[in-house]
Amino acid sequence: MGWSIPIFRVAGIQLRIHITFLLLIAWLAFGYYAQGGSAVAASRVIFVLLLFLCVVLHEFGHAFAAKAFGINTPDITLLPIGGVARLERMPEEPVQELIIAVAGPLVNVVIALGLFVAGGSQALLNPSTVEGGGLIAQLLTINVVLVLFNLLPAFPMDGGRVLRALLATRMSYARATQVAATVGQGFAFVFGFIGLLWNPFLIFIALFVYIGASQEAALAQMKDVSRRFPVSSAMVREFRTLSEDASLQEAVDALLATSQHDFPVVNE
Incomplete structure (x- = not known):
């Protein structure tokens, strides 16, 4: 991905940080510094970095699950809206796609359980801990939110890939992709509308979902059409x-x- 900086390599997977992510960190640091000084800025930036560490581990969950099926992941790129694991190819076996899609959220479940054991159980009992509680409680809560949000059937998010995998057990892969993409585009409009009223960040999520769903639907349709004709018909x-x-x-x-x-x- 362009405008990204390689950081380090783990198990043959290159971790990259997009330049816009660094701009986000700088913008947050400046904003928090203006609000409460260097101590507040440092604590909030550390929280954001730990949050994105959870996102990176989430993406490695996808990558390692894909590796189990012989699918390599050349790189993982960290963006302001999350992480993107670039698989060499997408599995067309429904069970494989289901396992790969669920592997990411399962990592966040494991992290949340670990934080719960470490002392963040208050976050499940007192909503105020999200804003005013300790670091463990906030990270626990945000990991639960990541699981729930990622499992929304908004293709090409994880939940949308789960939906396509389930649909592909009952219909063709291309048709399953088209249905999942339509559902994903519907969610994109919902995200965009909510973003206009509440949080503009959701508008970026909406654009990512809509464009991603459209591209994957077009790719699946092209593959389906190309399989119907022999090479001799194009020579x-x-x-x-x-x-x-x-x-x-x-x-x-x-x-x-x-x-x-x-x-x-x-x-x-």
């Missing part, structure tokens, strides 16, 4: 040739008059 059967004594003008005319880029030169 060029008739070639325009040029004689060895043809002029350059004749070659230019042939180039402009046909879709060929190469012309066999024959000795007539």
Whole structure:
């Protein structure tokens, strides 16, 4: 992904940070510093970094699950709206896609359980801890939110991929993708509307979901169509040739008059 900086490599997977993520951290640090000074800015930036650490672990969950099915993940990129694990290919076996999609949220479940054991149980009992509680309680709550939000059937988010995997057990992969993409685009409109009224950040999520759903639906349809036709149906059967004594003008005319880029030169 362009405008991203490589950080380090884990198990053959390159972790990258998009430049906009660094701008987000700088903007948050400046805003919190203006509100409460360096101590507040440092504590909130640390919280945001820990939050995105949970996001990175979430993406590694997808990557390691994909690896179990022989699918490599060249890189994971950290964006302001979350992380993106770039798999070499998407599995078309419903069970494989289901496992890979669920693996990410399961990582957040494990993190939340670990934080609960470590002393963050108050966050489940007192909503005020999200704003005023300790770091453990806030991280526990945010991981629960990540699980619930990611499992919304808003394709291409995790929940949308779960939906496609389930649909693909009853219909073709292309049709399942189209249905899941339509549902995802519906959620995108909902996110966008809520973003206009409440939190503009949801507008960026809406754009990501809508564009991602449209692209995956188009790709699945193209794959489905390409499988129906043999290579022979796309091959060029008739070639325009040029004689060895043809002029350059004749070659230019042939180039402009046909879709060929190469012309066999024959000795007539």
